[in-house]
Amino acid sequence: MPGNAGGHPTTPGAPTGAPDSTAAGARPEQGAERERQVRRIFSEIAPRYDLLNHVLSLNIDRSWRRKAVRALGVGRRPGGRYLDACAGTFDLAIEVAKTEGFRGRVIASDFAFPMLSEGRAKLAGRPILPTCADTLRLPFADGVFDGAMVGFGVRNLSDLDRGFRELRRVLRPGARLVILEFTVPPNRFVRFGYMLYFTRILPLVGRIVSGHPWAYSYLPASVREHPGPEDLAARLEAAGFASADWSLVTAGIAAIHVAAVA
Ligand SMILES: C[S@@+](CC[C@H](N)C(=O)[O-])C[C@H]1O[C@@H](n2cnc3c(N)ncnc32)[C@H](O)[C@@H]1O
16 A cells, blocks of 8 residues: 555554553543544454444445535546545545546545555455555645545544645645534434434444444544534635535434535
8 A cells, every 4th residue: 555654553453452441542532642542443443344334324324425425526527636535444435436437546545554454355446546644644745636535534633623724735726625524413302312322322332343342432422522514614714725515414413514625
């Protein structure tokens, strides 16, 4: 895999059972500690990530991904170069490559090497280039991408504004950034069911299937701390995007943000 700007993460496979593998480890940390925490979580759950992703989202994530990729507007430059940042096991990148008439390339970057490694078998000759890189320090020149996406990744960034500025930097004028992310539903009845699922069922199923003691408790905690869509849109504009809009999907469980470069 080209590039290794993110360095090599911890060994994949079974959870380590290190001293902080307790409920305390489920709390999102800040700064550099958060980067280590996030990289460690995804490195450790990588072998089970795809299975759990589709089971825990009841497969709804597939339609969200398709919708997010449509918002990217690949048809405007079908031969272009696209970035899937925080790409994990490549589900978004693959969706772009499957777009009818697509003739371009997708650079799929993530700083957890085991996630890229797990996803490789799915690439099967598609024009996707896995790259081990940190979204806060992208190893690319200014303005080289015709579009960028982040699926369920921005919530994990230790410095969201820096991440937005970095994504803005690598986009050419006229390009779009699409962000697909969980959000807290506005309707209080939906919110009640969602929080119940997120704080009780999801951590339990996640723990049993992944064997990881706390990674799936980190998820609801990180969603709760993540800024809402209005705040996110304002921060995208503050990072240099000319406009930032969003739409909620599935009763506001997730949001798709589209930010444009002038
Ligand atoms: C929830 S997964 C999402 C993966 C994929 N985009 C998807 O839609 O399934 C979040 C991913 O973001 C990656 N990630 C988090 N912070 C990152 C950073 N600063 N730089 C690069 N990757 C990062 C993690 O390693 C993980 O693979």
